[in-house]
Amino acid sequence: MLRDRIVNSKPTVSIFRPKYYTESMKQTESEPMIMRHAKALTCVLENIPVELFPGELVVGAIVEKVPGATIYPEGVGLRVIPELEDLRARHPRCFFIGDEEIRILKEEIDPYWLSRSIPAYAEHITPEKILDRLYGGAASSFILTEIAGIGHV
Known part of the structure; x- marks a missing residue:
């Protein structure tokens, strides 16, 4: 039952995390960055809906519909x-995302x-010379995708 629900469902893109994280970061701009991130996490955890589905042994997710994905705008x-x-x-593999969610992501x-x-x-x-090497000329297809380690500085 649980497996069927996950395998046979169309994944959704959830904007709860980026929405609440961004709202908190906007409200705390004068505070130290470590406090801002802590408050942003608190805001997300206090506002994200918690769903308990039949058959789950471990519950809780960062998205309100499983399967789903969220966006990390700070990364x-x-x-x-x-x-x-x-x-x-x-x-x-397509993902459902509503027009209003797209609007919020693009405009807010x-x-x-x-x-x-x-x-x-x-x-x-980053020095201009390095940026030219990364994004200019033959290496223009380079895309930064790895941020592991940076987030814990």
């Missing part, structure tokens, strides 16, 4: 913004994180 998650409409028709979440995400900060502190 590299916003790279999906140009593809949001296409996620619904992507083959072989993306603009805030555009200059505040880890990749934006990394680009800001």
Whole structure:
């Protein structure tokens, strides 16, 4: 029953985490970064819906519908913004995301994180010569996808 529900369901994109995380970060801009992230996590955990499904032995997820995915705007998650409409028709694995969720991501979440995400900060502190090597010429297809380690500084 549990396996069938997960395997046979269309995955959804949840915006609860990025929405609440962003709201908290906007409200705490004058505070130390460590406190801002702690308060943002608290805001997410206090507001995300908790669903208990029949047959589950371990409960709880960062998304309200399983299977699902969320976006981490402080990391590299916003790279999906140009593809949001296409996620619904992507083959072989499509994700459902509503028009209102797309609007919120594009109009409220993306603009805030555009200059505040880890990749934006990394680009800001990286010498121009290195950026040219990474993103210019023959290496222009390079995409930063690994942020492990940076998040715990």
